Amino acid sequence: xxxFCREYTQISLKASEASTPIRHKTQGREAAVxxxxxxxxxxxxxxxxxxYPLRSATKPKEEKPPxxxxxxxxxxxxRREELWFTVGAQHIPFGAxxxxxxxxxxxxxxxxYLISSSYGDFCSKVCECLLSRGTLTLAQIIRFTELSRxxxxxxxxxxxxxxxxQAFSIQQEVAFGEAPKIVTQYMALFDxxxxxxxxxxxxxxxxxxxxxxxxxxxxxxxxxGRLSLNQIIDRNMQTPDNSDVHAVRESFSRLLNARFxxxxxxxxxxxxxxxxxxxxxxxxxxxxxxxxxxKTIEQRALATASPMESIRFLMEIDTLRxxxxxxxxxxxxxxxxxxxWKQDFSDAELSSSGxxxxxxxxxxFEEFVRRLRHKACIExxxxxxxxxxxxxLSAILELTRSSETRLxxxxxxxxxxNDIYDEVIKKDGGLGMDLERVRASLVQxxxxxxxxxxxxxxxxxxxxxxxxxxxxxVESVVLKRYGREAYRIFRLLSKSGRLxxxxxxxxxxxxxxxxxxxxxxxxxxxxxxxxxxxxxNGPKQTLFLLWEVDKESLWVRVLDEMYHAxxxxxxxxxxxxxxxxxxxxxxxxxxxxxLEKRYKRLRKVRIILESSLMNLDDALMLFHDF
Amino acid sequence: xxxxxxxxVLLSKAKTxxxxxxxxxxxxxxxxxxxxxPPSTTAVAAAAKPPILLTQRHLNTIGxxxxxxxxxxxxxxxxxxxxxxxxxxxxxxxLNAIKSKKDLGIWVRDIKQETKLTDHVVNKSLKxxxxxxxxxxxxxxxxxxxxxxxxxxxxPSKEVxxxxxxxxxxxxxxxxxxxxxxxxxxxRVQKVATLERVHEDLKxxxxxxxxxxxxxxxxxxxxxxxxxEIIEVKSTGLGEYYSIPIGTVCYRFDSGPxxxxxxxxxxxxxxxxxxxxxxxxCTPDGIISPSTCVYYTKWLNIDF
Numbered sequence: 040x041x042x043f044c045r046e047y048t049q050i051s052l053k054a055s056e057a058s059t060p061i062r063h064k065t066q067g068r069e070a071a072v073x074x075x076x077x078x079x080x081x082x083x084x085x086x087x088x089x090x091y092p093l094r095s096a097t098k099p100k101e102e103k104p105p106x107x108x109x110x111x112x113x114x115x116x117x118r119r120e121e122l123w124f125t126v127g128a129q130h131i132p133f134g135a136x137x138x139x140x141x142x143x144x145x146x147x148x149x150x151x152y153l154i155s156s157s158y159g160d161f162c163s164k165v166c167e168c169l170l171s172r173g174t175l176t177l178a179q180i181i182r183f184t185e186l187s188r189x190x191x192x193x194x195x196x197x198x199x200x201x202x203x204x205q206a207f208s209i210q211q212e213v214a215f216g217e218a219p220k221i222v223t224q225y226m227a228l229f230d231x232x233x234x235x236x237x238x239x240x241x242x243x244x245x246x247x248x249x250x251x252x253x254x255x256x257x258x259x260x261x262x263x264g265r266l267s268l269n270q271i272i273d274r275n276m277q278t279p280d281n282s283d284v285h286a287v288r289e290s291f292s293r294l295l296n297a298r299f300x301x302x303x304x305x306x307x308x309x310x311x312x313x314x315x316x317x318x319x320x321x322x323x324x325x326x327x328x329x330x331x332x333x334k335t336i337e338q339r340a341l342a343t344a345s346p347m348e349s350i351r352f353l354m355e356i357d358t359l360r361x362x363x364x365x366x367x368x369x370x371x372x373x374x375x376x377x378x379x380w381k382q383d384f385s386d387a388e389l390s391s392s393g394x395x396x397x398x399x400x401x402x403x404f405e406e407f408v409r410r411l412r413h414k415a416c417i418e419x420x421x422x423x424x425x426x427x428x429x430x431x432l433s434a435i436l437e438l439t440r441s442s443e444t445r446l447x448x449x450x451x452x453x454x455x456x457n458d459i460y461d462e463v464i465k466k467d468g469g470l471g472m473d474l475e476r477v478r479a480s481l482v483q484x485x486x487x488x489x490x491x492x493x494x495x496x497x498x499x500x501x502x503x504x505x506x507x508x509x510x511x512x513v514e515s516v517v518l519k520r521y522g523r524e525a526y527r528i529f530r531l532l533s534k535s536g537r538l539x540x541x542x543x544x545x546x547x548x549x550x551x552x553x554x555x556x557x558x559x560x561x562x563x564x565x566x567x568x569x570x571x572x573x574x575x576n577g578p579k580q581t582l583f584l585l586w587e588v589d590k591e592s593l594w595v596r597v598l599d600e601m602y603h604a605x606x607x608x609x610x611x612x613x614x615x616x617x618x619x620x621x622x623x624x625x626x627x628x629x630x631x632x633x634l635e636k637r638y639k640r641l642r643k644v645r646i647i648l649e650s651s652l653m654n655l656d657d658a659l660m661l662f663h664d665f
Numbered sequence: 666x667x668x669x670x671x672x673x674v675l676l677s678k679a680k681t682x683x684x685x686x687x688x689x690x691x692x693x694x695x696x697x698x699x700x701x702x703p704p705s706t707t708a709v710a711a712a713a714k715p716p717i718l719l720t721q722r723h724l725n726t727i728g729x730x731x732x733x734x735x736x737x738x739x740x741x742x743x744x745x746x747x748x749x750x751x752x753x754x755x756x757x758x759x760l761n762a763i764k765s766k767k768d769l770g771i772w773v774r775d776i777k778q779e780t781k782l783t784d785h786v787v788n789k790s791l792k793x794x795x796x797x798x799x800x801x802x803x804x805x806x807x808x809x810x811x812x813x814x815x816x817x818x819x820x821p822s823k824e825v826x827x828x829x830x831x832x833x834x835x836x837x838x839x840x841x842x843x844x845x846x847x848x849x850x851x852x853r854v855q856k857v858a859t860l861e862r863v864h865e866d867l868k869x870x871x872x873x874x875x876x877x878x879x880x881x882x883x884x885x886x887x888x889x890x891x892x893x894e895i896i897e898v899k900s901t902g903l904g905e906y907y908s909i910p911i912g913t914v915c916y917r918f919d920s921g922p923x924x925x926x927x928x929x930x931x932x933x934x935x936x937x938x939x940x941x942x943x944x945x946x947c948t949p950d951g952i953i954s955p956s957t958c959v960y961y962t963k964w965l966n967i968d969f
Contacts, residue, residue: 148949421922422921422922423919423921424921425920425921425922426922479903479904482901482903511931512931512932512933512934513931514931515930515931515933515934515939516933516934516939516940518934519930519934519939519940520939520940520942523892526892527888527891527892530891530893531891534891546830546884547884547887547888547891548888549830549836549841549884549888550836551835551836597933600933600938600944601933603938603944603947604933604936604938604939604944606949606955607938607947607955607958608936608938608955610949610954610955610956611955611956611958611961614955614956615965644965647964647965648965651932651935651936654932654935655932655933655936657932658931658932658933
């Protein structure tokens with residue numbers, strides 16, 4: 040595998056030349072690894088329904104970490120269910136503190152389906168293996184997927200090139216006296232895989248903001264995963280409406296300035312082993328350690344691989360030399376950057392290729408997720424409050440977007456009233472607003488007007504808006520599935536945020552006492568509520584039932600159901616198209632009478648399913664990415 | 666053994682010679698198993714003699730004697746009790762047990778445990794107390810199947826009756842709906858209303874025959890907030906809130922442009938999978954799958 044990295048650049052160039060991915064046929068049935076499983080009566084017969092055996096996580100149970108919330112496990116055990124996730128091949132019971140890279144069962148299935156529909160079943164198998172078992176070496180992947188070495192290597196190349204897998208090298212622990220061994224490990228990038236479903240949304244954003252020329256370049260990057268600037272130019276030459284080199288560079292530069300495109304991360308960064316601290320040091324830094332969660336190996340790998348912020352959106356040095364005055368950079372800065380780039384790549388690579396390696400560029404998904412997050416907040420505020428509040432919020436987010444360092448910022452940066460007003464009047468519908476109406480909208484958005492006139496700045500609580508939107512989504516599901524009374528009960532428990540007794544719930548929601556208990560039990564059985572029993576020893580021993588909504592675990596469950604629904608929509612679209620594939624092959628002139636009816640029906644069905652999928656994707660991002 | 670009281674009752678009811686024969690037989694039974702009763706009246710003594718052809722004169726004599734004996738025996742019954750209500754021991758014990766629970770009421774089985782009386786005695790006593798209107802049966806909403814009794818001078822407590830919203834153990838949905846409509850009308854007129862304003866409005870209208878408390882109005886408004894019919898906001902002092910102090914909780918209709926078009930349905934809830942009760946059983950290749958799903962077929966065949 041040592042050769043892999045050296046050959047990486049050549050392979051990445053070859054892969055980009057291919058216009059269609061190579062499809063591999065599987066031989067025999069694929070064994071599905073199901074690790075988010077119910078052991079209730081229904082699911083015991085599931086293996087018969089599925090036609091293949093259900094396998095639990097391979098790690099032995101004694102390796103599982105202790106539970107944080109023991110009451111959840113007891114509640115689930117009472118229902119004779121065991122829920123668990125695997126993260127990095129660790130068997131973590133449901134209710135334990137969530138790890139950063141947790142992926143649920145249907146999240147993995149959806150990701151595997153997306154890879155399979157674009158790159159074939161072998162790539163899908165490798166991706167599924169990495170997602171369900173965590174970071175693995177090549178040998179482990181070959182063993183678990185039961186594919187040939189050559190196939191696995193090819194699949195990894197494709198997945199790395201499409202930004203779905205990240206490789207990194209790590210020093211393996213060896214016995215005393217032996218030379219340290221460096222191994223290459225591969226980790227799946229779940230978020231980037233799911234982003235494949237929302238490419239049309241990203242393209243829409245680029246089209247609206249930058250126009251058709253930039254969209255052409257952007258489409259190429261989406262299709263090929265990674266391209267160098269020369270490849271982008273060559274690709275443009277082959278299109279019918281090609282533009283000259285300078286125009287292409289100009290469009291590319293605009294994409295970079297808008298941060299829609301970024302430099303690719305290092306192909307295989309080396310993770311230095313964590314330094315061992317002395318006891319004296321430990322005492323001093325103990326409090327600091329408790330405050331921040333320790334980084335997992337995957338987080339460290341991603342942090343090491345990603346380029347420095349200063350060069351992430353910077354074009355190549357060759358073009359910079361000509362435009363360094365415009366960028367305002369000094370020559371010695373350029374020289375230090377060149378040194379840094381040289382260190383990023385091994386000397387052997389440079390010497391073997393005989394020329395400087397070309398910089399590869401890819402889509403900056405983080406920027407698109409940020410924009411979609413802002414869009415979701417603005418839309419929510421516009422529908423729930425007013426159009427004016429929506430305009431004010433979009434103005435604030437426009438101003439603060441470039442200063443956002445993290446994706447999931449809780450609050451927007453503070454802006455003065457005058458800056459906000461100047462931005463508001465530039466927006467459609469904002470021209471007629473005056474300072475007082477802007478202030479009124481800010482109050483609607485939850486801001487407090489400062490009592491002193493000096494330093495009038497405002498910041499919007501975005502986390503609160505996202506939470507309100509999430510609550511509405513789940514309440515909507517409860518209303519549809521369980522009815523209006525269950526909706527009232529769920530809203531009461533969700534708003535109160537604490538344990539409530541059955542009678543209290545019944546009195547507050549005006550639901551008959553006998554019906555209240557039935558509804559509460561149904562919601563508890565389906566995992567929407569958490570229940571605790573309290574027995575009071577008095578003259579008569581009475582048993583009280585207390586109920587609450589556990590948002591953390593419920594959100595994870597809802598997200599998994601949404602992944603399931605998204606997969607169902609995709610499968611149904613494929614099914615409907617397969618049913619009418621003869622009609623799709625016919626030319627338009629022959630579509631008359633009955634055939635025309637069927638064609639129109641297919642069109643209508645596709646529109647419904649695809650638009651529902653895009654809406655559902657908004658909800659998916661609301662629960663996972665925002 | 667036939668108790669003496671029963672025989673005396675029979676004697677009082679005896680109208681024919683045949684009846685007298687029956688009474689005589691019963692008397693003989695009593696004589697076999699128990700010491701002979703002290704001679705009480707001439708009528709009883711006459712009944713104990715062998716049967717003779719009784720003339721009307723004899724029957725009249727017997728009848729007078731019996732009525733006299735009844736008075737004596739009833740007088741005898743009353744004397745040891747000295748109860749103003751005319752209750753026997755068992756009934757008095759049960760009534761005391763019921764009264765001790767005051768407005769909570771007591772279950773039949775608990776009465777039996779406390780008084781340690783037999784089922785038959787308890788049931789008879791309860792019937793008698795009910796007919797005398799000393800106790801009443803109440804429905805306990807916690808346990809509708811179990812019969813609870815309460816003394817008439819007490820009103821059922823909130824835990825038993827369910828409060829003002831419950832009638833005969835069932836939620837008075839009509840009352841709740843009427844009050845909800847009135848509150849909505851009040852808010853519609855005032856645009857933004859505080860709890861006090863709604864309460865005053867309802868009191869003025871005199872729609873219900875009991876005194877509505879402010880707590881009850883709060884409960885009604887809260888349930889409408891949970892139903893998303895109205896929203897709860899804090900006054901800002903600006904615009905529509907100018908007459909309401911800043912920070913006061915008030916109620917209004919949701920005025921968002923999207924809401925006016927109808928309640929916004931979530932993205933997940935608007936597809937069949939969102940409302941599906943079988944989603945946990947659905948798998949890509951299983952019996953329940955997206956390609957075979959009937960809910961999808963129905964949904965896609967609707968003309969949009």
